Structure formats: C-alpha cells, structure tokens
Amino acid sequence: MLEIADLTLKYGQSQILNGISMTAKPGQVTAVMGTNGVGKTSLLKAIAGRHPYSGGTITLDGKPLDHPTAFQAARAGIAYVPQGREVFPLLTVTENLTTGFACLPRGGKVIPPRIYELFPVLAEMKDRRGGDLSGGQQQQLAIARALITRPRVLLLDEPTEGIQPNIIKQIGRVIEALRGEGEIAIVLVEQYFDFAYNLADEFVALNRGSVVLRDPKAKVDRATLLSRVSI
C-alpha cells in the first residue's frame, strides 16, 4: 500500500501542495481529480521522485521512501506514466519497452508475454519507431513500459488526454484487468470525469493543493464528486 502523509511541495517560493494525505491500495484504483493547476501532476511527480517535496512522508508497503530520486522510486516499485507519455520517438517499440529494464535486477530483464496480451498492438508494431505510433498507441506503449518494471504502484497522469474513444475503452479495460489481478495500486489522475468515475474505487479531489474530498466510491455520490472537482 502507498501512504502519503502531509506532503508539501514548492516551486521556488510558490507553495503548490499544502499537506496532501492519501492512500492507494493494491487491487484498487484511486482517482485523483480536480481542475487544471490544482497540483495533480505535481503530486505524482513527488511520488515518482521527479520533483523534490518539501515536507511530509511517502511510505510504500510500510517502508518510508525518503526523498527518492526517480531511479530509487522506480526501483522501490513506483512506475510513472507521465502526461504526454514521453515515448522515445526514434527508438523502436521494443527498445522503448526495454528502457524500463534499467531499474530491474539482472535476471529480470525480460518483456513478460503478459505485456503483449494486454497490448496486442505492441506485438504487431514492435519494430516500428515510437514516433511513428498514433497518440493512443504511444499511450499504450507508455503504460506497457511502466509495467515492465513490475511495479507495486502505477501512477497514470491523464491517460485519456488527446486519445480517440476506442483506445480510451481499451485503456480502461487494461486498468480493470490490472485491478482484477489485485497486485498493483493504481493512482489515476484524470480530468475525463466519467472515465475516472467508472473505474475508481477511491476518490481524492484536490483544490489549490489541498484535499477537499477523500472517500471510497460507496460513500460519495456522483453529483457531490462532480461539484468538488469542478470548483
């Protein structure tokens, strides 16, 4: 389980996260929601070691992650799929996938067949360059690359952004399949309300860097959630 307590983050003098506390449990989707600029990406970056946080704690399966670098976070089991995907355009699909090997021990550097079961299109396109894939295919590649690291936590930053509806459905099915396996805690940052609402087990709504709602799905009705994330 991922546990975040009182997390604060600044860019220069600007305080962006004001003490975020939340958890994400294996086999569940925790949706982090809120309008543009409330701090969703900053939260994921702090968890993934992509930006230093100034206070608070991040704990994974009971072990504190003490201001990890991106490499240390990945090695500890945190996989991050950034907004905009960050696929390497000149590397092939296979080469993009194998960049995920960097944080794995020597014996573990193989692409599990499960990756191609989840994303059959990547098997078909394994020798194509990342930059030649459609946006939806690149998103699938970015998620697959994150899964290569066999994470305990999967951080997804706006996976539906700019993607056509049939691929959004496929990505939704992959998230459901991963949830069903019960091993990975999925943190989904998403502005496509219905996509997040349908998939999530827990909701965390942010406004101006603070948590304004943190509830399991059974405890929050759609209208209340919608009002909190549209402030």
Ligand SMILES: Nc1ncnc2c1ncn2[C@@H]1O[C@H](COP(=O)(O)OP(=O)(O)OP(=O)(O)O)[C@@H](O)[C@H]1O
């Ligand atoms: N590198 C940076 N330097 C300075 N300010 C930043 C930086 N990155 C983000 N910000 C600011 O921090 C605030 C939170 O940004 P963040 O990207 O975390 O929000 P968000 O909720 O993910 O928004 P969006 O949905 O637009 O991605 C915004 O006001 C943004 O302008």
